[in-house]
Amino acid sequence: MSDYLQVANDPMLWLMAAPGIGIVALQAVLFSKKAFNAGQYADLSRSEAWKAFKVGAISAIGPALAVFIVMLGMMSVVGAPITWMRLAMIGSAPTELTGATMGAQAMGVEFGGPNYGITEFSASVWTMALNGVGWLLFTGLFAHRLTGIRDRISKGDDRLTVEIGGAAMLGAFAYLVGGHLIAGGGRLIAAVISGLAMIALVYISKRMPKLLEYNLGIAMIIGMIAGVLFT
Incomplete structure (x- = not known):
């Protein structure tokens, strides 16, 4: 199917990608609020917390530019909705691009090549999704245990x-x-x-x-x- 990009950029895919993006945006807001509230335990004033937030936002410009450049290339092959969703969730452009490429190679074609169609597009999307599942599962199952491991190693020494x-x-x-x-x-x-x-x-x-x-x-x-x- 040579016109697979019609499917890759279909409005339905935009609707399917939107909830995931919404969750990421909500998490960003909640984490920011918790970080500001936790500042009092580190003896940070509100102005110092805002300054730290500003430093982090400015420092993110460099990596964001790199992701943006790769995003343009991915959009031309796997469409805008999937690219938007994957890079918003994972944020690692090289990882997502590698996953999409491996999905195409598993089907015996070149990523974005002449024989890259709807089936190969589906393989790329599944590879990117499954590649990110491991990170999310580990975070959900074990992130809360890392604090205890850290305390055991440091034995309470700040x-x-x-x-x-x-x-x-x-x-x-x-x-x-x-x-x-x-x-x-x-x-x-x-x-x-x-x-x-x-x-x-x-x-x-x-x-x-x-x-x-x-x-x-x-x-x-x-x-x-x-x-x-x-x-």
Whole structure:
């Protein structure tokens, strides 16, 4: 079926995707409210909480741009409704694109190729959906137990808890960046340049404190531009 995009962009799919997006939006509002309410337990004033929220929103601009670019490519193949729903729920553009590609390959065709039709489109959608089920199940079944595990490891030492959290974040980000460093090319350039830009911005922020909250977003944008120019 060569005109499968008529199905992929059908209004019914928009209606089917909307509830999932609504739940994500509701969760964002509820989590934000809980975060603001929890600020009092961390001795954060309302203004400090808003400043932290602003820093997080600005820092999200860089990753959001990367997702937006991949989103445009996915929309041309799997349609706008499914792309909108998957990236809103998972937020990892490379993961969703890989899932869609693997679904097409399982059917023996190239993702977005001449033989990619309604059946292959369905396989891509199912692969993306099933790939995300594991994350959601683990979060729902075990997320509430992680606090107890953390407390057992740290044995109630607040300083150790902070160190464990910091080490976990460093490990996670090192893992994410490591793949780009190994890949080389534009990805390597983007990672290195954004890292150097972040170092420079930290020093500049000592003289211009108001710049501090924009550092991460600016560094990401600089890295992406450098990677594109190199490629």
